[in-house]
Amino acid sequence: MRAILLSVLVGLAWAAPPQFVFTTGSCPVEPGGDTHRVAIVGGGPSGASAAYFFGAAQTQLATNPACPKRTLDVTLFERSRVGGRVEAIYPLDDPGLERVEIGAGLVYDVDETLIRAISSFGLRWSSDQTRLAKHVGVWNGKEFVIENDGSTWSQTKLLWRYGRSPANVLKLLGEAVKSFSRVYSPQFLHERPVRGGDNRLPAPYSGYPWSSAAELAHAVLPGGLVNQSANEYYAQQGISELFTNEMASATTRVNFAHNIDQINAFAGLYAFKSSESRHVRNGNHLLFERMVNESGAAVRVGASGTVTGIMKTSEGWWVGTADGHGSTFDSVVVATPWSLSGIALLNTDKMIHMVSYRPVHVTLVATTESRPKASFFGQARSDSDMPQTILTAPSISAANATQTPLISLSYVRELSPQQHRKQLGTLYIVRVLSHRALDDTTLTDMFGTVVWTHRKEWDAFPDMSRDAKRRSFEIDTGLYHVSVIEPLISTMEASVISAKNVAALILQRWLGDGFVNGRHCRWSARNPNTDWSGWGCNSS
Template structure:
């Protein structure tokens, strides 16, 4: 009789043993260690820890560095001088970036070049003249000469920007966050009216004067997205005007994403491309690298544009992102002992050239999808440093140019008012008028044409995509938000699955 009682208890004991066994860790692959991938790893590790769900995260990055399009270079190979080559600034309303900066105790780089050099802070050049010059400490919204020239347009633009940004910020918190569909959330927060029209149409509909739109707002869309107002949607146009509290991390913004990955505990594989993703019968995914190494994962996050990934997904997912045009942007960094030439910008010798030059089109020029007659989007001082390779050593200015084509010796000679040789324009010469130069071609962001539909977030069961958000808003912050959103969706899915499994166990015990 005693044996029978013990035997009857054995199934229950087995159930208890099974329930108490530690769950198998979730295996997650993230392809891309830029803003989205790093943020996904960081937040997924947090969500997993909060839910007591063991999580193993593996990040594959084809480059030899983390940060994606946020990367720095060192003029003259001087490691003490760091200049942003990609994503240069973020702003106060970028909640994820700012919180990460604070959590990781990173310091910002405050470079008031205009004050240090006693130069105007910013000017808007239309290829013939400066239509606007702003001194250090002034803003688009407040200075009297802006209001005198453009009436109430700066004020109404500021209100319109704050309204659009306010709607966007609701995407960070419950009940809107996390969102399973970018299409649905953009509509629900009331932003389709801004993404579905051009910047030109959006501003006109909202009563913003044409002069301010073309002189100031278009200058901002050109420097940020290499686009004139008829070729960029209304929401991205407003994003360009949300510049309050601009900052960057001392030593490079990439450090935010490096800290995210380190804190997540992810296993990061640099210089490792993923060539193949194969969905298995059990719903898992087998990933093959370019080195023919394979691993299996429960979830895969594709955190870079699929069209540039050289990746085969077999079988094709339920949703395949469309191939869309990206901006081909030429970024040039160069060092010189010269400031920009007044003559190049039709200024007299007593009028200094601003430290940052944005561009727009002259009134008589038909608007095109390109840089137009100014032939570049912006030129700005990005830093200063001592050229220790020169003999004798000398202090130099480090400029950044955004342009639709590669800058050459003729262009550099013109803007500096000093002869620059072809060799200097290509490679720099330590004692030359251009001592150091770095050329980079980026597929920097999608062409932000008006649209009312966006890519799916979950391409297939357990296969996630972050880059669809870039056609909505393309910034470091929104990519980080997209990564965080995917992380929360995955964590919620695990919680739902765990609850369902527990209910099945309870039913079987009954």
């Protein structure tokens, strides 16, 4: 997948303070309680990062002698394991091998927060052999409408078929990424108008922290990227219908399980960044485990971490769990898809918006075959000429989806005989995404010899249509929902950005805007000194 896209687009309690690196910001000056109790429901990317950002705030309060002694008391509830939809498993069930991603697997090259977090924790990038993906094809259920093996002839055919559309999409993508990347600029986030006659801090020009996903989008995205579908946007920008229906839709399908007419324009453009992505060695979940472990939050897992009800009371929010216990908190951060949570919301007339999620079947296969079977795809060619990454055009997803459930197929790793314990020569690990479960017969038809299989069904992708309703992060006073960002864009980075925004809303109310956005800030273009995890003038 990477090659064709590049060519086309050219529990733990509070102990010692965790060791965060941050720039000292202003201390709170507004009245607030000495202790603020926060519950985080869900240990996926948004919940784990929210815990870490609160931990950074606690460290900032504890280590700055000018700050009053205030305490954040954070509890993270997780019913199974930290990571959520981020999961990796051992191929061949062999713990001696590097794990393979079976859930959210991509860290894009523009995901500045994730990249800086991975670096700060000393995690390493995977060494998966991307050379396996150099021959790529787009299949429409009957034939390959386009293939690319990196040759000059392939490039010529791409240019002949799509004309200037790839270059034009690259330009649109660059503009969108440049605009969105302002979210990483401390000056963009925190710069304020000159203070007037009173002593109150005027709000930053950016509006940070944002009260809704719509406000966030309005602040950092060009107009038209949210309120129309990707195919409408491409047509408006003069992108050819052929490119839109083939390459663009194949890209949104493999990344988000959406056809091009089912996804908003920003997500549709962002899908092309998957050509420039990587993942953490042994699994992206390691990043979020580190965030939780170093946050200082108390962690409840299992029955004590399975939240069954959230109830508004005169003292705050009562959070009840499956083991029959409950506690009261000042703020609750719902960091899990609400429609999949089974949690009852009580004693409030407010409602958390239900986002629908699309089920996707992920199948990992170990095979002796270096390429899939040509006969499965209706091809008369030799198997050795088949692509090692196959994307699919939207025509196979509707009427004939039962006959052809494939979304994508990617050879992701080669295992030499010295690396595995099977007496079968070189093995290849393949990741297959599909609309329904693939039985053993189908996999044999697809690959020939299959020596190992692992299947997982995910409610993986939210509906990311052009619906841009003003959904607030704060559902009711003290109750927040991080996942309102997902209909706009569903990536690990977006979850982390949304989590920090929610943490900022809570800290702003408790400690004052000066703590979150800083006071009397000065920035240097030569030395921006951006602090990805902290708070104040130089935070992002």
